[in-house]
Amino acid sequence: MRSGQDRVHTGEGLAVALSFAYFFCVLAAYYVIRPLREQLAAAVGSTQLPWFYGATFVGTLLLSPLFGALVTRWPRRVVMPVVYVFFIACLVGFVPLFAWPDLLAPKTLGVMFFVWVSVFNLFVVSVFWSFMSDIWDSEQSRRLFPVIAVAGTVGAITGPVLTRSLVGVIGVAPLLLVSAALLCLALGCVVALGRWARQHGARRNEPGNEAAVGGGMFDGLKQVFADPFIRNMSILLLLADGIGTVNYALVTDYSGATFADAVARTRFAANIDLAGNALTAITQLTLTRWLLPRKGPGIVIMIWALVSVCALALVLFARDPHAPLLLGMPAVAIALIVSRGLAYGMAEPARHSLYTRVPRNVRYKGQNAVDTAVWRFGDMSIALGMNWLRLLGMGAAGFAGVSATAAVVAAGIGWRLSRRPEGVSAQEARPSA
Numbered sequence: 001m002r003s004g005q006d007r008v009h010t011g012e013g014l015a016v017a018l019s020f021a022y023f024f025c026v027l028a029a030y031y032v033i034r035p036l037r038e039q040l041a042a043a044v045g046s047t048q049l050p051w052f053y054g055a056t057f058v059g060t061l062l063l064s065p066l067f068g069a070l071v072t073r074w075p076r077r078v079v080m081p082v083v084y085v086f087f088i089a090c091l092v093g094f095v096p097l098f099a100w101p102d103l104l105a106p107k108t109l110g111v112m113f114f115v116w117v118s119v120f121n122l123f124v125v126s127v128f129w130s131f132m133s134d135i136w137d138s139e140q141s142r143r144l145f146p147v148i149a150v151a152g153t154v155g156a157i158t159g160p161v162l163t164r165s166l167v168g169v170i171g172v173a174p175l176l177l178v179s180a181a182l183l184c185l186a187l188g189c190v191v192a193l194g195r196w197a198r199q200h201g202a203r204r205n206e207p208g209n210e211a212a213v214g215g216g217m218f219d220g221l222k223q224v225f226a227d228p229f230i231r232n233m234s235i236l237l238l239l240a241d242g243i244g245t246v247n248y249a250l251v252t253d254y255s256g257a258t259f260a261d262a263v264a265r266t267r268f269a270a271n272i273d274l275a276g277n278a279l280t281a282i283t284q285l286t287l288t289r290w291l292l293p294r295k296g297p298g299i300v301i302m303i304w305a306l307v308s309v310c311a312l313a314l315v316l317f318a319r320d321p322h323a324p325l326l327l328g329m330p331a332v333a334i335a336l337i338v339s340r341g342l343a344y345g346m347a348e349p350a351r352h353s354l355y356t357r358v359p360r361n362v363r364y365k366g367q368n369a370v371d372t373a374v375w376r377f378g379d380m381s382i383a384l385g386m387n388w389l390r391l392l393g394m395g396a397a398g399f400a401g402v403s404a405t406a407a408v409v410a411a412g413i414g415w416r417l418s419r420r421p422e423g424v425s426a427q428e429a430r431p432s433a
Helices: 013-044 046-073 076-099 106-135 138-170 173-200 219-226 228-258 262-295 297-317 331-357 360-391 396-418
Strands: 324-326
Touching: 013 106, 013 138, 013 173, 013 262, 046 076, 046 106, 046 219, 046 360, 076 106, 076 173, 106 138, 106 173, 106 331, 106 360, 138 173, 138 262, 138 331, 219 228, 219 360, 228 262, 228 297, 228 331, 228 360, 228 396, 262 297, 262 331, 297 331, 297 396, 324 331, 331 360, 331 396, 360 396
Parallel strands: none
Antiparallel strands: none
């Protein structure tokens, strides 16, 4: 066994490599097609985002019970491949719609694709982290999740690079097949990792580890309201989403007002993604990898919140949040890059490590409900709230102040959740009357 709290131990190497490749393929598949969604949003402006987010929320609300039904009736080795085969088939199904634009009105296709890409991202990433929480225990998650999360960042950097390199050569429609091919590789990793977990995984001897989760198809959504842990994780996510969605909307308005054509908007969105993902990689490889196994998720979440407040202060106190501030980027873009980079570099590995402390029913159903339906509910509600606040005269500085407040509250909740006992349900963690 190798020494050190942040090292891969003997016997874990193959599984870590498979997890790394799995997450790389998932995020690269998403980021290959994400710039198409981003330029669409910039073209219509952030005031239309509530409609897009609302449709996405309805989609996730419909799919969450279906996923709950799958994990209720079928074991992990069946559920995981089914989810990825479904999304691969959808990607292939979009190809003729992009290849022959006359098949569907451009606006209809644009809305459909925006909603589908948003649902696709949430589900494939949520299922990945549910799987990780199910095969690694709490101690392993603190050591290994920062390492595994780097794979997603590398994939998130590779995806835009592939899109920028290939779109002028093969066109838009074939990019969907590139994304589908990456998901096929991810599916292969799922199968191989499942076999390893059954033979060597830390949870292989837990009762019912390979069985269906059981319960009902609506358990995940019910846990959002009934389970104290999932309820607090939902609030934590909504607060974090309050930072990300506000920054995203401000940058969307800046892009729409500054760049006149789809190519320029797509290039700007890709540059934002590359800068944010590079920051994520640096953070994961240095700060998070050192802090999470030694200090735990509470400290990591608190540092993420503090730095996010500092980034939002640039918008809050800037004379003109849209004026170039650093390397040609305005304050609103810098705030988005910093908050997004640290959210995925610090907050996400820490947040997902908390799920290793709870039972399987919560790891799969509750976690999936939080990372899909709750997340998109937050997007829709925050975007609507921004529209209402704009009517009252609130500008970029005011929105930055609200987001900074959300970051402070999120830090407190993250710290409290990190202090709860491991290995028990939320009900068992409470003292009996």
